[in-house]
Amino acid sequence: MIEVVAKLPHGHVFLSGETLECSVTFNHPPSPNHTVSQSHIDVFESLAWASAQIHCHCFTDSKVAKDRGGENVSNFPGTALSVNINEHAKVEVATKPKILFCDLRLSPGQSKTYIYREKIPNDSPPSYRGQLVKYSYKITIGTQRVNSQIKLLRVPIRVLPLCETLMNDAVAMCNDTTEELTPANPFLEIRKKESPLEIALQSLQNITARRNPNSYMITNTWGKVARFCLFKPSYKLGEDIIGTFDFTVATVSCIQVSVSLQCEEKTNLENSEEPKTRIITFGNFHDVCLGYDYTQLILPIPLHVTPDFSTKLVSLTWRLHFEFVTSTNKGLLLPSKEDTEWQAPSEVTVETMVWSLPIKLYSTIPTHVAQGVLSNNVHKLTIR
Template sequence: MIDVSAKLIRGPVYLTGECVECYITFSNPPVPQHKKSQSNSDVLESLAWASVQIHCQCSTNSKVAYPDSNSISAEELSTSNTDTSFAPCRGERGHIVLSTKPRILFCDLRLSAGESKSYVYSETLPCEAPPSYRGQAVKYSYKITIGMQRINCPIKLLRVPLRVLEVNGFMEHGMCGDSEDLTPTNPFLEIQRRETPLDVALQVMQNITARRTPNFYNITNTRGKVVRFCLFKQAYKLGEDIVGTFDFSDATIPCVQFSVVLQSEEEINPGCKRWAKLGPAIVSYSKYHEVCLNMKRSQLILPIPLHITPAFATKLVTLKWRLHFEFVTTLTPLTHHNSSSNAYGKVLQGPSSLDIETMIWNLPVNIYSTTPLQVSQGLQAQTKFGVVI
């Protein structure tokens, strides 16, 4: 019996273009004292070979037609191989959209009782790789698959899931080449020029999300002005709070309550729809709600979850983000005839019923990735996996 364990050295979250490192250990447990034998064959364990590979699979539901009809699905790939060949996607459904070259860890490994052997597997994710995504109609999932085999035995697979984040602006980082670096600087340190494209892309993302450019929106309906809304910036990173303010002081239509929901909009590309009338899939996440009748001002604080996928686009699907507003206004004149006095002052009683209207409004927002360490610490995802062969 050999215990195989795999641990992601820098956590389970990585950016496209980043190097993935996995620490893989093969160990033969020590034999108990009462079971020890003089024969080496009783305690020596061996493996014929072991190989590692990263692959990304795309799975879709019945409403989506995969664009590349000539591609080989995971089912076809797994059934076309015998039990003695390394098929990382064996038993899984979907299409393989990315697959790295297999790396051979060893051939003919022999371990005595209590002995272990460790290897470090490293692979750089392609910059054009799609991000990890679990949508309504489309899913992208990444795994490190470790295949191993004993002589004359079937292959054993150990799968280690990864989460991959896309660095928005990676390829077009030159558009912000003249932008000012908004991060704090130390005058006593020598300024070092960034060398890798990944560092440049991260700096571009930091500059975009750090810049505050307040935008004001006068929200009206056919009867008059409802509220003036201010959003302090349009670009956010995972884990940030969307902050805004509502000003009802100049409103001509009373607003009873409002709600704001962070929503994703999953749109299947036209060439991949099985039905032409298939609309976008809307999923709601964080929500902010407040009763604002007779209020002059209010605020919005809406957290962005760490587990969501930032906006991206592939040949199959496009994901966008928006703020969905719902305002409940009233046509009933608000008077204070129903009032009474007591020892503490005047008590105003609200109307028993209101004639209301509901108005909706959608505001697009840009959500970008953040550092993998922040996502890993926030979600506390599993980093170590094991199997016995």
């Protein structure tokens, strides 16, 4: 018997363009039934080969799959690690398989560890579980005894998107040779040159940290409802969306306000008669605000959602969806400070108005996501 243990030492979350690392250990545990009378050949366990490869599978809704029928994305050469998937799924990304070893022999109690490293392609789609489209990533580790079936160990990982513009700018900065042409100073410490991925992450942090307050006057046909201020338009996973409502400018009574964090999933297929769209809600803020001068919006962004991205198949955008319940009933006007009593009207005629405000949602440092979203970083396979 041989145990195969795959471990992700840096967590299961990675950025597109990042190099992942996975340690794969092959262990031959000692058998309690082992006796001295066994021959030397019987003691050893052997494997003919082992290799590893990254797969990204794209699963689509039946209607999307029908529109996508003529598109050929499964143009990767078949390997022993190919995974059988249903008719509504195709291989979107497949890296070249890397051989971990050939002809491995292990005696009882002996183990051998190999490190698998692979760069996730920059143009890879992110991990995403939508209603129309799903992108799923796995590290597939395959091994085989001589004259036996291939055994597969699949290690799920999550890939976050990195804005293409940020990555292109970072690559351009790394390719800039202006600094290299200047005379070298032998007394200065040589600084390690940053990678494009590190530069792109710094740019992402700068964009999401920049405060740029914007105010919006909310009105309907009867007058002003409120003034809403959003402190910045760009956010990263795990942040809180913070804004304020000012009702002192209102000429129409606002009874309650609701704000939802929503994503819009939309297909991009050219041969589709009409793009298909789905709206998915993640979190809601609700406040009964009658009589308020001010109130504050605090809406957390979950770590498990997928930031903005776009592929040839689907695009994902984010927005804040507002619902205001208003009334022109004069009986809702609150008394002045001199009055000690106020009788609320028995019936109130209300109207509901909706409004959506687009926002930008970016990825964050993968370790932050891995710490907030629990996942098993150790996966095992037993070969008998």
